[in-house]
Amino acid sequence: MDVATRTIVAEKPPSLDGLLKLAGPDMAAVDALIRTHMDSPVPVIPALADHLIAGSAKRLRPLLTVAAARLAGARDDACLKLAAAVEFIHTATLLHDDVVDSSELRRGRVAAHLIWGAPSSVLVGDFLFARAFELMVGAGSMSALEILARASRVIAEGEVLQLTRAHDLDLDQEVYLEIIKAKTAELFAAAAEAGAVSAGAPPERCRGLRKYGQDLGLAFQLVDDALDYSGASETLGKNPGDDFREGKATLPLLLTMARAGAGERDFWVRTIDRREQTDADFERTRDLMRQTGALESTLELAAGYATSAKAALADFGASPWRPALEDLADFAVARTA
């Protein structure tokens, strides 16, 4: 069953509507905090930051902080500043990633470094990262600060690991999972855990929400990696095939290489290792993916993590936030963009 038919046969396609409605007032406040805190007397800073931040429709990570805090019983608004901080950390890493990868499109817009130059992207990333910590200080929880400082460090480690290993044809699938755990799932985990911690939730609840965030993040990244081969640029907000062109060994590609056998080795050495590609190479790779079922396997793994994410919420009692977060896990896997 491929990605396109999967959402059609589902009785009721998973949606974010319930969660977005519940979190509406909180997220409006988070948005206002984001607006205020990206301002600066240096004009290029808000201009560049806005280019990226306005392109983000879902604000998935801050949403996670707010939802985790509310599910954990938060009655005050400390989680809102943490949520804004989480979005700033995420935006800072996107700005730096796009410089590192020389990406051309991000969130459906021309990448910032192509408009304002790589130096401005690096420095505005630094600005947003520092602002994130100012917001966290404002939230007043040293534990939440610790969680998000650690996450920021782990993300950087994951990015460097990816940079040094990404073009490795023989990359171990374990190392690939380690990379996405660090560069993507860690911020999801920290976003949820920081929300729970700021709500004063007991340790086992904080751990539960951390686990939910981590598994959601893994599912999310696996689907992202699959969509880079199966998606359309209009819905993706970035060019499909970016990973392939950059020679990034993501799971769909690793599975395809492993299953296509030694006969294709020369093809991978040329296209991934040496990155000498013709227009037809991406299509040939998609054909091999179809033949080997690599995308299905990637999505099955993602679905497993989504199931595990939902299971991590088992101990939480009746609250409208719980089914909303369960829907989010299903949505992460079912989405086509």
Next chain:
Amino acid sequence: MDVATRTIVAEKPPSLDGLLKLAGPDMAAVDALIRTHMDSPVPVIPALADHLIAGSAKRLRPLLTVAAARLAGARDDACLKLAAAVEFIHTATLLHDDVVDSSELRRGRVAAHLIWGAPSSVLVGDFLFARAFELMVGAGSMSALEILARASRVIAEGEVLQLTRAHDLDLDQEVYLEIIKAKTAELFAAAAEAGAVSAGAPPERCRGLRKYGQDLGLAFQLVDDALDYSGASETLGKNPGDDFREGKATLPLLLTMARAGAGERDFWVRTIDRREQTDADFERTRDLMRQTGALESTLELAAGYATSAKAALADFGASPWRPALEDLADFAVARTA
């Protein structure tokens, strides 16, 4: 009186020896913290970080944190983690600056991005920045965290301001001072203030040490900008003339341009604005600097800030740290590298 003769005629040349001896045990502990915290399972991270950190002989900024804390009466070791954090923030900004400016030399070594590539420099900078905040969390002072988070943001703003205005022939001297206040003096100010705050010093003492750090930082940067025209590469640890080649409008150049008159305008438009330079242009600029006394004026301004820095320590009682910090202010101006 030029830079070279000034230090010779002084009765006793200012030196860091007293301060370095006093701070010796503390700085050895800071060094150990730096070593431990730059470690990572991803090998390129400690390798790249060590390349830059090992090149730093003086560790001026963490020294400032330790000295401020001890002068303010610190009896515990909370200031050591803050000092290590300050060095990490500084190193992170250096890594990003060298990418932004495409510099070739740093601290007497080939710039990291020329060895490991710009992407690694950007990401290891992010790693060190995050580690700095982990260290601050470990120090346990929310006030110190607030000071250093704010400083990190102000530094980024200063860097962006410099990036967008640095090649401006008509850059106002006020804006130049605003830039160096943000990109350099702010970290000196925050390093000293955070040390004082972590020692539990009363607000007026914290303000005094912040003022000392800020004025010291301004003096330090002004002398740096002068040395870029008067220093020798062997002692500087970077190439003299870097600012000129990058077309950076620092104070010595701004004063020279203002004093050399309209007749030289075409020369500046070509060399600074359009950055079309021949080998002889740097020498011609040095000649104009000598004729206009621009270096002397820059150093006089620096000396004024050093005096003001020392005055900010007036309320502190008898402590060996006070004359040591006074020497540091004199040293910042008298140094030839």
